[in-house]
Amino acid sequence: MEQFYTIQGEGFNTGKAAYFIRLGGCDVGCHWCDVKESWDVTAHPLQAVEDLVAAVLEYPGRNVVITGGEPLMHNLLPLTQALKAAGCQTWLETSGAHPLSGQWDWLCVSPKKFKKPLPQVLAAAHELKVVVFNESDFTWAEEHAGLVAETARLYLQPEWSRAARVTPALIEYVKQHPQWQVSLQTHKYLDIP
């Protein structure tokens, strides 16, 4: 759908330069999704793996985030193999709702109530990043914390349109449950892609 070189705004790798490849197609249907224009896979033309990798190599950074849309609706093995052969770090942003494919240096799962994550993807996650729309999402977050590896990093991220409302409760939750960390969509505050 689009590619851009920016700063990873969210989660464990926040603040690091990264090239983003946003793949079209998503069938999860989060009502608050901040990239609904990605959902229709037919609206976005196919691109060759070699062209995507060549575009990455025009920039000095070697961290590549594959996002979407829901990237695991595609077989990500050819793209991630080519990126790694070119010396890139591969980072995934996924809801986990489709089977895992690809070779990953960092795998972030953001589980959704609208189409639940697969146990196989949760088990492979380095990072669990739960979007908090209301306080019931803390229960949802804890259920999924029990399904990831013990070493996985745990993040709570305010839903953007509700951030002013839910962030105070989120801060209090992290103070009481310090195994969690706050993740903010810092790129939105910085007004960068």
Ligand SMILES: C[S@@+](CC[C@H](N)C(=O)[O-])C[C@H]1O[C@@H](n2cnc3c(N)ncnc32)[C@H](O)[C@@H]1O
């Ligand atoms: C647009 S999604 C694409 C990747 C994948 N479909 C997923 O949901 O993880 C990228 C990240 O943005 C988060 N996100 C999407 N809309 C958001 C919103 N309105 N507020 C906060 N985070 C949001 C998702 O939970 C996910 O962690």
Ligand SMILES: Nc1nc2[nH]cc(C(=O)O)c2c(=O)[nH]1
């Ligand atoms: N800067 C920046 N960081 C991000 N981290 C995850 C994003 C995504 O949409 O997957 C995203 C994004 O869209 N921009």
Ligand code: SF4
């Ligand atoms: S799974 Fe990701 S891309 Fe799909 S609707 Fe939800 S936030 Fe948007």
Ligand SMILES: [Mg+2]
């Ligand atoms: Mg985004």
